[in-house]
Amino acid sequence: MSAAEIRARLIEDAAVIYPGPYLNQLRGESIESQCQEFLASGVRRIVINFEETELINSIGISILLSVIESVNHAQGALMLSNMNASNRELFEMLGLMAHVEMVDTEEVALLKLGVQMEGEPAAI
Numbered sequence: 001m002s003a004a005e006i007r008a009r010l011i012e013d014a015a016v017i018y019p020g021p022y023l024n025q026l027r028g029e030s031i032e033s034q035c036q037e038f039l040a041s042g043v044r045r046i047v048i049n050f051e052e053t054e055l056i057n058s059i060g061i062s063i064l065l066s067v068i069e070s071v072n073h074a075q076g077a078l079m080l081s082n083m084n085a086s087n088r089e090l091f092e093m094l095g096l097m098a099h100v101e102m103v104d105t106e107e108v109a110l111l112k113l114g115v116q117m118e119g120e121p122a123a124i
Helices: 025-040 058-073 085-093 106-112
Strands: 007-011 014-018 045-049 077-081 101-103
Touching (some): 045 058, 045 106, 101 106
Parallel strands (some): 045 077
């Protein structure tokens, strides 16, 4: 995975984005660009899965704020999942939890967004 490379996938009409191990300016810009593409194509439910993300720098945080704003402006829903304890603490300390919901797993995020997982009940 290159310094700017991220992974993303669609599940029904929801998107899941995987930032990789280090969320810096390059990966942040890739996330922002991917979110804009999803929003432009009509996707309004987005999960960012931080399972592989060990570190988020200040520029990565500021770009995430822009992503939150863009999704809100498009009347979409954004959820964060699988965040490690230190990154979760950083988000809490910066007051970002007031602007975006964070859950333990990608599956919980998708269920809360109303995405029916294969073999899973629709209700939460």
